[in-house]
Amino acid sequence: MTDTRPDTVVQSFIDAFDAADLDGVAGCLSENLVAEVTQKDASTIELHGRAAYMANIEALDIPTIRPSAKVTQVARVGLDQVLVMVEIRARRKGRVLHNHAAYLMTVAQGRIARIWMVEALPEESDSFWKT
Secondary structure (H helix, E strand, C coil), rough: CCCCCHHHHHHHHHHHHCCCCCCHHCEEEEEEEEEEECCCCCCCCEEEEEHHHHHHHHCHHHHHHHHHEEEEEEEECCCCCEEEEEEEEEEEECCCEEEEEEEEEEEEEEEEEEEEECCCCCHHHHHHHHH
16 A cells, blocks of 8 residues: 555455455554444453454455445545445345444554454344344
8 A cells, every 4th residue: 555644454354344455454454453343232342453444344244244334524634534325235044234334544654553343233234244
C-alpha cells in the first residue's frame, strides 16, 4: 500500500474485505492492532494483535460466502482517524443478512492501529455468521 492517508487506508481495508482478499485485509492492519468487535448482545470484546483480528475475520469464511461490504459514508475525525459507515449484505444457507456497521479507525504509519466497531443489528449478524 503506497497511499498512507487514513481515509485511503480504511477504504483499502473495506475493499479487501469486499473482495474476500484476506491478505489485503491483513496488509492494512498494524501488527499491534487493538480492535473492539461487536458481540451479539451489543457489547464488545477487545482483540489484541493482527493475528487475533484476522482469526476473527477468517472464522467468517468470507472467501466462500463473499459478503458485500460497501462504504456508505466517510468522516475524517482528526489527522489520523476516520469514521466509516459500512453496509454489509450476504447470503448463506438460505439466509440473508443486510446490516450496517460503523467503524472508528486510527491509522498510524500507513496501517490501521485501532478499531472501534458498532453494528446496527448485532444479534442478527451473530446469528447469520454462526448458523
